[in-house]
Amino acid sequence: MSLRTGRDHRLDDVMSSERIRVRGLVQGVGFRPTVWRIANDLGLHGDVRNDGDGVLIRVSGASASLDEFCARLRAEGPPRGRIDVLERSRDAVPAADVGFEIVASDAGEVHTGVVADAATCAACHAEIIDPDDRRYRYPFTNCTHCGPRLSIVRGIPYDRANTSMAVFPMCPACAAEYADPADRRFHAQPNACPVCGPRVWLEDGRGRAIDHTGEDAIAAASRLLAEGRILAVKGIGGFHLACDAGDERAVAELRARKRRYRKPFALMARDLDVVRRYCTVDTAGAQLLTGSAAPVVLLPADGAEQAAGEVAPGQTTLGFMLPYSPVHQLLLADWERPLVMTSGNLSEEPQCIDNHDAGQRLHDLADAWLLHDREIVNRVDDSVVRIMHARPRLLRRARGYAPAPIPLPTGFADAPPVLALGGELKNTICLLKDGHAILSQHLGDLEDARTADEFERTVGLYLELFQHRPQALAVDLHPDYRSTRYGEALAASDGLPLLGVQHHFAHIASVLADNGRPLDTDPVLGVALDGLGYGTDGTIWGGEFLLADYRGFGRLAHLKPTPLPGGTRAILEPWRNTYAHLVTHVGWQAFVDGHGDLELADWLQQQPLGVLAGMLERGLNAPPSSSCGRLFDAVAAALDVSREVVSYEGQAAIELEALAVGIDTADMAYAFGIDRSGELPQLDPAPMWRALLADLRAATDRRLIAARFHAGLADAVAGLAATLAAEQGVDSVALSGGVMQNKTLFEGLCVRLEGAGLEVLTQQQVPANDGGLSLGQAVVAAAQQLEGAT
Numbered sequence: 001m002s003l004r005t006g007r008d009h010r011l012d013d014v015m016s017s018e019r020i021r022v023r024g025l026v027q028g029v030g031f032r033p034t035v036w037r038i039a040n041d042l043g044l045h046g047d048v049r050n051d052g053d054g055v056l057i058r059v060s061g062a063s064a065s066l067d068e069f070c071a072r073l074r075a076e077g078p079p080r081g082r083i084d085v086l087e088r089s090r091d092a093v094p095a096a097d098v099g100f101e102i103v104a105s106d107a108g109e110v111h112t113g114v115v116a117d118a119a120t121c122a123a124c125h126a127e128i129i130d131p132d133d134r135r136y137r138y139p140f141t142n143c144t145h146c147g148p149r150l151s152i153v154r155g156i157p158y159d160r161a162n163t164s165m166a167v168f169p170m171c172p173a174c175a176a177e178y179a180d181p182a183d184r185r186f187h188a189q190p191n192a193c194p195v196c197g198p199r200v201w202l203e204d205g206r207g208r209a210i211d212h213t214g215e216d217a218i219a220a221a222s223r224l225l226a227e228g229r230i231l232a233v234k235g236i237g238g239f240h241l242a243c244d245a246g247d248e249r250a251v252a253e254l255r256a257r258k259r260r261y262r263k264p265f266a267l268m269a270r271d272l273d274v275v276r277r278y279c280t281v282d283t284a285g286a287q288l289l290t291g292s293a294a295p296v297v298l299l300p301a302d303g304a305e306q307a308a309g310e311v312a313p314g315q316t317t318l319g320f321m322l323p324y325s326p327v328h329q330l331l332l333a334d335w336e337r338p339l340v341m342t343s344g345n346l347s348e349e350p351q352c353i354d355n356h357d358a359g360q361r362l363h364d365l366a367d368a369w370l371l372h373d374r375e376i377v378n379r380v381d382d383s384v385v386r387i388m389h390a391r392p393r394l395l396r397r398a399r400g401y402a403p404a405p406i407p408l409p410t411g412f413a414d415a416p417p418v419l420a421l422g423g424e425l426k427n428t429i430c431l432l433k434d435g436h437a438i439l440s441q442h443l444g445d446l447e448d449a450r451t452a453d454e455f456e457r458t459v460g461l462y463l464e465l466f467q468h469r470p471q472a473l474a475v476d477l478h479p480d481y482r483s484t485r486y487g488e489a490l491a492a493s494d495g496l497p498l499l500g501v502q503h504h505f506a507h508i509a510s511v512l513a514d515n516g517r518p519l520d521t522d523p524v525l526g527v528a529l530d531g532l533g534y535g536t537d538g539t540i541w542g543g544e545f546l547l548a549d550y551r552g553f554g555r556l557a558h559l560k561p562t563p564l565p566g567g568t569r570a571i572l573e574p575w576r577n578t579y580a581h582l583v584t585h586v587g588w589q590a591f592v593d594g595h596g597d598l599e600l601a602d603w604l605q606q607q608p609l610g611v612l613a614g615m616l617e618r619g620l621n622a623p624p625s626s627s628c629g630r631l632f633d634a635v636a637a638a639l640d641v642s643r644e645v646v647s648y649e650g651q652a653a654i655e656l657e658a659l660a661v662g663i664d665t666a667d668m669a670y671a672f673g674i675d676r677s678g679e680l681p682q683l684d685p686a687p688m689w690r691a692l693l694a695d696l697r698a699a700t701d702r703r704l705i706a707a708r709f710h711a712g713l714a715d716a717v718a719g720l721a722a723t724l725a726a727e728q729g730v731d732s733v734a735l736s737g738g739v740m741q742n743k744t745l746f747e748g749l750c751v752r753l754e755g756a757g758l759e760v761l762t763q764q765q766v767p768a769n770d771g772g773l774s775l776g777q778a779v780v781a782a783a784q785q786l787e788g789a790t
């Protein structure tokens with residue numbers, strides 16, 4: 001390919017020639033056409049090409065114009081691109097004086113990688129609502145700046161033949177756009193129009209079309225929603241189940257059919273104005289909602305209007321997103337209220353991506369199916385962001401973010417290719433390559449056989465997409481995680497070194513990488529407050545104070561262990577933790593003697609306590625754990641929040657936080673103790689329990705009790721962290737673990753630690769929950785490999 005312009009440069013200027021090297025997200029995002037356009041605007045000549053390092057520009061022209069050229073490259077780069085480095089050097093050989101050309105990639109050269117799916121851009125949206133445009137109401141409109149990518153790719157190189165668009169040959173009009181560097185659709189692989197592209201239809205789930213004479217399928221789908229029906233809607237990275245979020249009956253029906261009893265449903269609203277009727281949206285929130293990643297943003301539900309109560313029971317937030325594909329934009333065009341847009345699945349299964357599968361698995365869940373014939377190759381869930389301590393924090397990193405590479409800190413440039421396989425829940429995988437970390441989209445809980453299959457397929461896909469040949473593998477220490485077992489098998493078959501990385505160490509290492517801490521960083525005081533993770537001593541950890549850098553860690557202190565009666569049943573039934581905490585930290589007889597008249601005592605005594613007491617006494621099926629997540633469960637259940645059984649991980653902690661939101665605790669926080677009788681200092685909840693029980697006796701408002709618990713835990717954790725940091729001579733504290741998704745506790749910790757003069761490192765780009773583990777595992781393995789190499 002050779003694309004030229006005949007424009008002459010201005011001979012009266014001082015001429016110079018430069019080689020400009022651009023690194024970052026510059027391939028497959030429409031960067032070369034941008035270079036071409038700006039060069040032509042400025043009358044420069046030369047060429048631009050992709051190579052193994054990014055983009056190389058050779059350009060000649062007036063010196064002043066070259067400065068302007070570079071400034072405009074930075075300012076006018078394509079929306080999904082990102083310039084990390086732009087290096088200019090003089091070129092002794094001027095570019096041929098024949099205009100400016102885009103040089104085709106060398107034959108045989110393989111371009112690796114693929115970018116994230118992006119929400120429909122403003123230009124494409126304008127086309128689908130313009131009755132005179134050839135793409136009017138066309139639900140698969142996209143361009144170089146927007147549309148599907150990761151969700152449709154099967155392999156490399158990233159071109160149409162390797163995507164699910166391969167079965168739709170472009171019509172002459174689309175092909176002309178595709179070939180024209182001045183067109184927004186130059187080299188847009190999924191380019192399509194009503195003549196040549198995918199189509200959408202409405203059916204009853206058994207392959208029978210639903211009649212919608214006089215309107216198109218999407219208009220008919222919108223009408224069904226307005227009538228209170230539940231629809232399965234095929235989108236970009238999977239299926240949603242949709243209904244009118246203002247229709248109490250429809251939302252309750254959806255909840256019952258989905259068997260998702262408490263977990264909040266995400267909402268989709270036509271525009272920001274609709275969102276603002278339900279929630280406060282600040283500038284940062286508005287930027288997130290309208291950005292090209294278009295995640296679900298958790299917002300305070302304090303607007304003038306309220307969604308149906310069953311949308312988010314027990315919550316003070318709503319999760320909103322804006323329509324991110326033309327299908328969604330057209331579906332919501334007439335809606336003044338939000339729609340529920342929850343993942344298309346039963347309970348905790350992965351969401352459907354395939355038409356046939358959706359017809360079967362969603363058979364009893366949906367009333368109608370809005371389908372299309374563009375295959376979803378890779379499931380890519382909606383991302384979730386919450387603004388905490390004034391910054392956006394990714395809670396789930398998937399659509400719109402993955403697989404964008406995250407630059408690794410100084411010192412990791414020579415890291416060997418590492419493959420890290422993540423944890424068991426909220427699994428992601430991570431590749432290290434060429435100084436970057438590539439995290440997969442959120443894959444989910446590997447306990448589900450379908451997700452475990454997807455996990456294996458995704459490992460294969462990423463190794464191919466990024467031409468990655470691992471030289472080392474990293475896994476969690478837990479011997480029974482499916483990801484660990486997969487890593488062990490891969491290490492054995494390929495003869496690769498395998499490193500088991502302790503769960504909470506990986507959490508803290510991911511904070512270091514997220515914050516660009518160099519390989520040779522001074523150690524930090526890591527505070528990992530989490531559910532459950534396998535410890536180096538074979539017990540279950542989850543409330544940890546670690547001294548850590550990339551190369552290793554030491555355990556300095558932890559929450560005082562409490563047994564988990566019934567093992568995993570203690571995760572599902574929060575009251576078991578209340579019982580275990582009372583037995584361990586108060587003493588059962590002391591509790592009954594002092595508080596036997598409490599409703600809590602009465603309730604607990606109706607449970608099979610004899611069995612549990614036996615477990616605790618004999619230490620059978622009651623492993624001790626320093627988990628902070630289970631402490632939250634224990635306190636929540638004591639307050640009759642999610643007491644009996646939870647329907648999703650973290651439910652009790654989330655609903656306990658919701659109870660505490662907006663309650664001023666002044667100086668009434670519950671105290672924790674520090675037990676120094678053991679090998680390590682232990683944060684002791686005993687004083688907290690005594691004060692809490694006294695408050696229950698005094699019939700204190702449960703909201704105040706919840707707030708005092710949060711404030712007390714923040715005081716205690718920050719206090720111990722500050723003491724340990726001083727003892728160790730470190731001035732930085734890194735916060736991670738699933739409990740850091742609790743805004744009240746997280747912000748309380750940040751404020752207290754900053755107030756103590758400490759630098760607080762927190763997570764933004766990758767989740768603080770187990771979704772960030774693979775990054776931490778990868779950088780720890782890389783540090784070890786680099787160490788071994790010197």
Ligand SMILES: [Zn+2]
Nearest residue numbers: 121124143146
């Ligand atoms: Zn577009």
Ligand SMILES: [Zn+2]
Nearest residue numbers: 171174193196
């Ligand atoms: Zn076409």
